[in-house]
Amino acid sequence: MKGPRSLFSVLTLLALAICCKHPDKSARRSWPDLVPGRLNAAFLIMDGVYNTELTAPMDIFHHTRFRDSIRAMNVFTVAGTRQPVRSFEGLQILPDFGYLEDSLPPIDILVVPSAEHHLDSDLQDAAMIAWVRRTAQQARIVMSLCDGAFVLATAGMPDSLRCTTFPDDIGRLREMFPALRVLENISFVHDGRYITSAGGDRSFDAALYLCQHLYGKKVADQLAHGLVIGWDLDSVPHWKPGD
Amino acid sequence: MKGPRSLFSVLTLLALAICCKHPDKSARRSWPDLVPGRLNAAFLIMDGVYNTELTAPMDIFHHTRFRDSIRAMNVFTVAGTRQPVRSFEGLQILPDFGYLEDSLPPIDILVVPSAEHHLDSDLQDAAMIAWVRRTAQQARIVMSLCDGAFVLATAGMPDSLRCTTFPDDIGRLREMFPALRVLENISFVHDGRYITSAGGDRSFDAALYLCQHLYGKKVADQLAHGLVIGWDLDSVPHWKPGD
Numbered sequence: 001m002k003g004p005r006s007l008f009s010v011l012t013l014l015a016l017a018i019c020c021k022h023p024d025k026s027a028r029r030s031w032p033d034l035v036p037g038r039l040n041a042a043f044l045i046m047d048g049v050y051n052t053e054l055t056a057p058m059d060i061f062h063h064t065r066f067r068d069s070i071r072a073m074n075v076f077t078v079a080g081t082r083q084p085v086r087s088f089e090g091l092q093i094l095p096d097f098g099y100l101e102d103s104l105p106p107i108d109i110l111v112v113p114s115a116e117h118h119l120d121s122d123l124q125d126a127a128m129i130a131w132v133r134r135t136a137q138q139a140r141i142v143m144s145l146c147d148g149a150f151v152l153a154t155a156g157m158p159d160s161l162r163c164t165t166f167p168d169d170i171g172r173l174r175e176m177f178p179a180l181r182v183l184e185n186i187s188f189v190h191d192g193r194y195i196t197s198a199g200g201d202r203s204f205d206a207a208l209y210l211c212q213h214l215y216g217k218k219v220a221d222q223l224a225h226g227l228v229i230g231w232d233l234d235s236v237p238h239w240k241p242g243d
Numbered sequence: 244m245k246g247p248r249s250l251f252s253v254l255t256l257l258a259l260a261i262c263c264k265h266p267d268k269s270a271r272r273s274w275p276d277l278v279p280g281r282l283n284a285a286f287l288i289m290d291g292v293y294n295t296e297l298t299a300p301m302d303i304f305h306h307t308r309f310r311d312s313i314r315a316m317n318v319f320t321v322a323g324t325r326q327p328v329r330s331f332e333g334l335q336i337l338p339d340f341g342y343l344e345d346s347l348p349p350i351d352i353l354v355v356p357s358a359e360h361h362l363d364s365d366l367q368d369a370a371m372i373a374w375v376r377r378t379a380q381q382a383r384i385v386m387s388l389c390d391g392a393f394v395l396a397t398a399g400m401p402d403s404l405r406c407t408t409f410p411d412d413i414g415r416l417r418e419m420f421p422a423l424r425v426l427e428n429i430s431f432v433h434d435g436r437y438i439t440s441a442g443g444d445r446s447f448d449a450a451l452y453l454c455q456h457l458y459g460k461k462v463a464d465q466l467a468h469g470l471v472i473g474w475d476l477d478s479v480p481h482w483k484p485g486d
Contacts, residue, residue, distance in 0.1 A: 032333050051302050052470060055294035055334070062332040075333060084337055089305040090275055090318055091298070094327055094335035167471065200471030204444055227295060228410065228443030 048116030114146030146199020291359030299446035357389030389442020
């Protein structure tokens with residue numbers, strides 16, 4: 001009976017091998033479509049990520065591919081796992097990459113949207129914080145929206161950096177990281193390689209600003225038009241190098 | 244060898260039964276958490292759905308559950324399949340329900356975000372259009388963002404209804420549906436049970452307006468504050484009953 005049992009064992013293992021692959025893994029094989037030569041913008045997601053702080057910058061950055069004569073962006077999501085992540089508002093999202101299991105493409109722009117536990121338990125996630133620290137050290141631009149600033153600060157955002165966060169959490173950021181220069185009543189702050197945003201609907205401002213910084217006002221205006229935004233940097237409270 | 248072969252066959256089938264269940268199905272068993280007595284807001288998604296037109300109203304509606312003394316909303320996504328849907332910007336989303344395979348909860352508010360092919364191939368999706376028609380007939384409020392208006396019009400939005408869509412597609416909506424009264428240079432239009440929005444970042448206006456309509460200005464102001472929006476209906480170009 002050895003032969004047949006082995007045969008069925010092989011069939012069993014084959015069935016498992018075929019059926020146990022996760023849809024997220026199979027989806028990942030064909031996605032994201034990373035076009036060589038583009039800037040890679042990675043969005044860190046986890047359970048409790050806030051929809052708007054993820055999608056506002058993701059939309060602006062993704063739409064750069066429809067603008068001519070610029071080095072556009074590839075956008076993709078990264079999480080600790082490639083199992084489905086559930087956003088704060090209940091959207092079930094399949095991450096494109098898992099930083100604990102995949103070899104990731106080089107990341108030019110690291111985006112940390114806010115998540116429900118960015119003021120508490122997420123800051124205890126040593127693997128996540130270590131990944132953010134390593135990635136931020138190599139990225140050209142590091143961006144946080146809303147309370148993503150707490151993750152960046154925990155992961156070693158430079159002392160004395162000017163930054164901001166969700167308006168109601170300004171005081172908490174100052175308490176937890178007294179060396180930071182936390183600005184308030186402001187949409188976003190660009191200091192060094194870091195862009196921090198108040199988040200929420202203001203997340204569009206920070207994303208459009210970065211595109212204007214990288215590609216010029218005409219491209220930023222076109223990206224804003226696509227999202228029915230009347231974009232005027234001068235009317236947005238912000239701090240940037242030279243201010 | 245019948246016995247052992249049957250045993251291994253059973254083991255094989257058991258392994259398949261355990262491993263072949265889709266994460267989206269398993270996720271659906273525990274999600275969404277539909278709290279009885281709330282208004283059910285369903286968001287129709289499909290490949291090519293635009294992130295912001297989905298997440299802006301989803302966020303405003305979801306956050307109603309944190310406001311006291313109102314009949315808050317349950318939010319969930321519905322698609323033709325419970326397999327992963329890929330948004331226009333590349334977000335991989337697991338729908339909460341599939342209208343072809345699930346019995347859906349009663350839908351009080353139907354939201355049709357825009358998607359890449361809402362001016363062409365999506366309008367040929369007979370099953371989707373039929374589901375929208377049936378659902379819209381029973382819903383208390385039917386909302387479209389951006390080009391979702393083309394889906395609502397194809398699914399039988401009443402003739403002579405005032406409505407709007409993405410600014411660049413106003414002319415096309417008028418050509419395709421000449422009986423509609425398409426308003427331009429406007430953020431949203433509320434006529435009868437229908438609220439249609441220009442979409443993009445303006446999608447927040449339509450969602451906040453509906454919350455102000457249902458719950459009053461104080462609640463709308465609180466929801467806007469959570470998304471760092473300075474909300475003032477009077478400063479938003481719109482048309483509503485009585486205007």
